[in-house]
Amino acid sequence: MLSAFYNIAPEHKLRVIAPDVGGGFGSKIYIYPEEMVALWASKKVNRPVKWTGDRSEAFLTDAHGRDHVSKAEIAFDKDNKILGLRVKTHANFGAYMSLFSSAVPTYLYATLLSGQYVIPAIYAEVIGVYTNTTPVDAYRGAGRPEASYLLERMMETAARQLKVDPTELRKKNFINQFPYQTPVIMAYDVGDFHASIDAAMKAIDYAGFPARKAKAKASGKLRGIGVSCYIEACGIAPSKAVGSLGAGVGLWESAEIRVNPVGTIEVLTGSHSHGQGHETTFCQIIAERLGVPISQVSIVHGDTDKVQFGMGTYGSRSIAVGGAAIVKAMEKVEAKAKKIAAHALEASESDIVIENGEFKVTGTDKAIALPMVALAAYTAHNLPDGMEPGLKETAFYDPTNFTFPAGAYICELEVDPGTGKTTFVDFVAADDFGRLINPMIVEGQVHGGLAQGIGQALLEGAVYDDTGQLVTASFMDYTMPRADDLPSFQLSHTTTLCPGNPLGVKGCGEAGAIGASAAVINAITDAIGNNKLEMPATPDRVWHAIHG
C-alpha cells in the first residue's frame, strides 16, 4: 500500500517489521496519517524518526467501531414463521473514508441479516453518513455484530409481542437444510443451530429460570434472561467474490514451509499474529501432520523482508485461510519428501506413510527419519533423477466460500432497581467453530470476544460533547471492561465440520464480540420490562428505563 499508492518508497526498498504489536482488534489494519508523516519526516531529515502515540491520542485518532442507527421491521405469518425483514440503517463513517468504512456496514453487515433463520424476503437499505467524528472502521466483528444485534433484538422483541418463548420462536424459524442460500448473497455451507441452542439452554438450566426470577424478586432484584443466536461469515474471503463486490485486493493467504537441512521446520505466514496464538496453533498443525515435537517447528511472521506477500489477520480468517495455506504448502513438502524417502528406501512412493516423524514403507520396518530426508534434500547426493535440491514449498490458498461459525449465547443477570446496576448471574456460550485445533486458545478467544461484546453492551462508547470534543479520551472516562465487570463464562462446543477447507475449521476470533451484546440487552430488557434501551446500558440509562 505504502509503495503502490503513496510513493513512499519502492516496494523492494521498504521493510516493515512488526512482530509483537500488542492487540489489534481491527484498529491496526489501516495506514494512519501519523505513520505517513513519520516516513515523510524521516526522508526529509535523512534520519530515523520515531513516533509514539499516547493513549489519549489513540482514543482520538484510532478508527472507532460500530455506530449504526437502524430502524427494522419483521413480519410473521399466523404460525409465527418469518415472512420478511426490512432494515434501514444509517452508518457513521466519521470525517474521512477509512479502509473498510464503506464495506463494514454493507458487505459485512447486510449480507448477514438472515441470521440463523429462514427469511424469505430481506430488504436492507444502508446510508453511509460522513460526520465530524473520528473515522469509523472495522472493529472485532466488523458489521457482523451490528447485523446479529439487530436481528436478535428483533427476534426477542417479536417473541415478547407474540407472547411466545424466545427460544421456541427461534427454533421454529431455524434453517435446517444445508447448503442454504440466503436472500442476501451468503450461502451457508453447514451448521446445526438446534444443537447450539439446546446445549446453551441445558447449560444455563433455561427451564429453571422462572423459579430463579421469582426468588430474585423476593430479594428486591430484577432478574432477566436473554438469548442471542448469531452467525458470522468468516474465512474472508474468496477473491473472486470480493473482487466482484469492488475490493481492490484478493483475500487469499500465503504460506511457505522451509524444512531446514537438520529437519527443523520454519513456517512463514502472511497471517500476522498479534495475540491470536498462531505461534502455537500453526505449529500444532505441522507437528501433528508429521508426528514431530512442536519444538521442532517455528512460525515466522511480521517482517516483510522475511515473509512472502500475504493478506493478513482479520475477520477470523487466520486458521481457515492462513491455516489452509499452510496445509497446502505442507502437502507439497510431504509429496516431495515422500519421493526422496521412497528413493532412499528403494520403495514405491505410494507405499510411504508419515508416522512419528518418520517416513515408513507401509507394512515393513523400513523407515527414514525426517532429518535424514531433509539432509538428503540439501546434500543432493542421491535424489531421484531430475529432482531439484532443497525442501521448501510455497502455497497460496484462495478459499472457495466464507466459513460460517455460529452459536447460541444465553445470559442471565440481575438489575438493582435502586441504582440500575447490572450484575451477571451466568453467561453460557455454545459455539460451533468446526474442528478445534487448540481448544485452550479457542476458549481464550471466546472469553476475550465475550468481554468486548459485554463491554459494548454495558460500558463502552465514544462520546463527543456539543463542541465536537471527544469526552472519552482516557480510561478515566472510557469504561474499559475489567475482570470484575464480567461473569465467569461457561463455554461449550458443538461441531459441524466446515466442508470448504482442508482443516474443517471455521474461525473463532470474533464470535464472542458478535453474539454477546444482544444476549445482554435482551436479558436487561427482560429484567426491567422495558424494551427501550440503548447501548451502552449504563446504570443511569437502565435506571431511567425502569423509573421513566
Add this chain to the structure above:
Amino acid sequence: MYETNYHRASSIDDAVAQFGRGAESKFLSGGQTLLPVMKQRLAAPSDVIDVAKIKDMVGIDVSGDTVTIKAATTHYDVAQSDAVQKAIPALANLASMIGDPAVRYRGTIGGSLANNDPAADYPAAVLALGATIKTNKRSITADDFFKGLFTTALEDGEIITQVAFPIPAKAGYAKFPNPASRFALTGVFVAKTKSGDVRVTATGASQSGVMRVGPIEQALKANWAASALDSVTIAASGLLADIHGSADYRANLVKVMGQRAVTAAG
C-alpha cells in the same frame, strides 16, 4: 511531563523550607493525582517536595475518643488497620474502596484531602465525622476545610500533618463507583455522634464538591433507619451531570446510597 526538581524531605520543617525555595513548588505524597496530571502536562511544578518518607507523617493512633491518622498514611494501611477497623469500621471500609490496589498502596489521606477532588472518598468521611485537619500551622475543622472543587482552606506552603476523627456512635459509607474511574459517582457517609447528632455527607454528587445532605440528616435525626429515607426527596439542582450520570440519577443515588450507608452502619 515537563522537567521538574525532585526533593525528598527529611522532616516536616525541611519540607516546608524546601517548598519555600522553589518557584512553583508542590508537595508530593502518594502522587496518585499529581503525577498523572504532570504526565499529561496539565501541571508543571518547578519543584516537587516528597513528604511520603517523613517518619512523623506516617502512622495511626487511637486514644480515647479519637482516631488520629497521620497525613502520609496510605489508604491500604488505613483499610488494613485493626485499630481503625475496631474504632470506625466505616472509615476502614471507605479506604478499602478507594481506586484500585495500586492506588491504595501509594495514595495517602493527606494527599486526597489537600487535592479535594469532588469525587474522592475521604472528604465524605472527614466532613461527616466532623474530623479536624491539623497542619504545620493550625487546626482546621472539617466544616471550614472544604471550599469547593479542588479548593481547600490550606494556604500556599501549608502542609497537612494529621487528621483527627472523633469516634462516632454509628457510621456507614456506601459508594456507587464511577464505572470507568472508580471514583465515587456518588458516595454517602452517614454518622451518628456519641452526643446523638447526625451528620450525612455526599461526595461525587455536587457541583461544589463534598456536601452535607440536610434532608437525610433531618430524616435520620427523627428515625435512624434506612426506611426513614423512603419519603426523602433529593433535589437534582446543583448536582453534577456527566456521561456517567445525569443530575437526577445522582439525586437518586444520594438517597439510595444513603439508605445503604444506614444499613451498613447498623
